[in-house]
Amino acid sequence: MAHPGATIPTPGIWQEDRHALAQPRGLVDDVAVLAFFFIFYANLAVVASRLHGVPQFVASAVVLLVVIPVVRYVVVERQPLVVTPVLPLVFAFLGALFLTAVLSKDPSVSRAPLGTYLTEGLILYVLVTNAVRRTSTLTRVVWALILAGALMGAVSVVQELTHTYANDYGGLAQIDRFGTGGGFNVAPQDAPEKILRPRLGGPLGSENRYAQILAAVLPLALIRAFRERKRRLRLAATGCSLLIMGGLLLTFSRGAAVAVAATLAFMALLRELPIRHLLAALAVLILLVGLVVPDYVTRLRSLDSVTALSSSDSSQPPDSAIVGRRTENLAAWHTFLDHPIVGVGPSVYFKEYSRQNANRLGLKYLNSERRGHSLYLELAADSGLIGLGSFLAMVGTALVLLHRSARRWRLHDPERAILASSFLFGLFAYLACGIFLHLSYQRYFWVLLALASSTIWALRQDANELVRPSRAPEASA
Numbered sequence: 001m002a003h004p005g006a007t008i009p010t011p012g013i014w015q016e017d018r019h020a021l022a023q024p025r026g027l028v029d030d031v032a033v034l035a036f037f038f039i040f041y042a043n044l045a046v047v048a049s050r051l052h053g054v055p056q057f058v059a060s061a062v063v064l065l066v067v068i069p070v071v072r073y074v075v076v077e078r079q080p081l082v083v084t085p086v087l088p089l090v091f092a093f094l095g096a097l098f099l100t101a102v103l104s105k106d107p108s109v110s111r112a113p114l115g116t117y118l119t120e121g122l123i124l125y126v127l128v129t130n131a132v133r134r135t136s137t138l139t140r141v142v143w144a145l146i147l148a149g150a151l152m153g154a155v156s157v158v159q160e161l162t163h164t165y166a167n168d169y170g171g172l173a174q175i176d177r178f179g180t181g182g183g184f185n186v187a188p189q190d191a192p193e194k195i196l197r198p199r200l201g202g203p204l205g206s207e208n209r210y211a212q213i214l215a216a217v218l219p220l221a222l223i224r225a226f227r228e229r230k231r232r233l234r235l236a237a238t239g240c241s242l243l244i245m246g247g248l249l250l251t252f253s254r255g256a257a258v259a260v261a262a263t264l265a266f267m268a269l270l271r272e273l274p275i276r277h278l279l280a281a282l283a284v285l286i287l288l289v290g291l292v293v294p295d296y297v298t299r300l301r302s303l304d305s306v307t308a309l310s311s312s313d314s315s316q317p318p319d320s321a322i323v324g325r326r327t328e329n330l331a332a333w334h335t336f337l338d339h340p341i342v343g344v345g346p347s348v349y350f351k352e353y354s355r356q357n358a359n360r361l362g363l364k365y366l367n368s369e370r371r372g373h374s375l376y377l378e379l380a381a382d383s384g385l386i387g388l389g390s391f392l393a394m395v396g397t398a399l400v401l402l403h404r405s406a407r408r409w410r411l412h413d414p415e416r417a418i419l420a421s422s423f424l425f426g427l428f429a430y431l432a433c434g435i436f437l438h439l440s441y442q443r444y445f446w447v448l449l450a451l452a453s454s455t456i457w458a459l460r461q462d463a464n465e466l467v468r469p470s471r472a473p474e475a476s477a
Contacts, residue, residue: 029069033131034144036065040447041148041213043203047171063124066131073130082130084453085401089394094122096390097346100383104345106352113346120443128450135416135458141451142220142422149217150240152210153247156200160250160293165198174205184252184299197295200250209441211256212433214248216448219263219425222281226273227418249289252299255436263429270403272421323364325373325436331358332372335381343384353381375434395431398449399424401456409459416459423452 049059101110224237372378
């Protein structure tokens with residue numbers, strides 16, 4: 001008979017991880033992996049290449065940091081390749097994209113995006129899931145991502161406090177179109193001239209994308225701030241959460257604000273964070289926004305103009321940016337309705353349909369091609385139900401399995417439960433932002449999905465290790 005505690009985690013596996021880390025190879029592996037994720041998430045390699053003259057091949061070589069542990073696992077130790085439960089769905093999604101590209105009226109347009117899906121998608125996914133195989137390594141990766149987010153947020157906070165908007169701080173604090181019409185108007189409606197407020201873009205130089213990657217890492221920091229067992233780590237996570245939130249606020253991204261609110265509500269719904277603590281944190285946040293970043297209130301107030309889109313009252317015209325987003329969303333939607341099964345092909349919507357279909361709507365004239373400004377609508381236009389369905393199956397499976405893992409481990413091993421919850425809500429936040437943003441800088445999405453998949457796989461391995469010894473006496477009997 002199996003031991004009654006066979007399915008309950010014990011500290012043994014964590015002890016094995018500590019022994020592995022004590023070995024020179026294990027130490028090299030973890031240092032290489034953590035360095036990769038910190039450099040990757042803070043976009044340091046791209047900044048070095050684009051702004052500091054570092055050759056592209058040198059900057060791209062940062063990916064070799066995750067190749068080191070993969071080579072040791074697969075070549076030296078001859079361990080099998082990791083096949084996560086999500087991997088077949090990754091192949092299904094990429095297969096759907098190839099099919100829609102082949103059936104497109106202009107397959108040549110789809111070659112470049114398909115190459116990006118392969119290099120920044122499939123290959124990166126396989127490398128990450130094969131490099132990060134232990135739950136202890138995943139916990140350290142979480143901290144690497146939190147610290148990368150805190151670094152970016154800290155630089156943005158310093159830039160704001162000193163009003164040094166013209167200084168990009170070595171590329172870590174870029175502002176799109178600073179001094180040439182960028183930002184948003186904070187002047188009263190009856191003011192004769194606009195007063196443009198800069199929106200900070202961090203190391204990406206794109207404020208909405210910067211907000212998206214900060215929104216994805218914020219739940220990782222918040223969960224550690226509230227549920228970490230060690231006091232010093234809770235304090236560290238709290239400080240990092242404030243810096244990440246500071247950077248997020250200074251992007252003035254309305255879509256990210258909605259996504260973060262949805263993520264916090266989801267966390268409260270699943271009881272991952274105590275509601276009383278969440279309410280206290282929100283009260284502090286509202287106070288800080290009102291006192292320190294009052295322009296954020298002005299920015300969010302512009303969301304009121306969404307109601308003006310369907311109103312005949314001309315006294316309150318809708319925000320121009322919101323009209324533009326609506327136009328771009330509807331153009332993608334109508335393209336999908338015209339080609340519902342396989343779409344028009346990856347990137348074909350943007351190249352050949354976006355401007356044409358948008359201007360037919362008569363809402364706002366577009367003088368150039370525009371992206372769909374929604375991951376889901378643009379994916380539907382490009383690849384139809386086949387592509388959108390396979391994408392939703394892929395991310396939906398990851399979210400469901402993470403939730404199950406968090407529930408399974410919560411009573412027996414809080415650390416493992418925290419790990420599953422962290423990537424559940426981090427991936428959810430990224431996808432929530434995707435409602436308002438198309439899939440650009442997609443390497444961040446694929447790495448988050450890969451880490452989520454690694455977590456699912458590693459926790460299953462841990463559970464199997466606990467069950468396996470208990471079966472030996474039963475077999476011998």
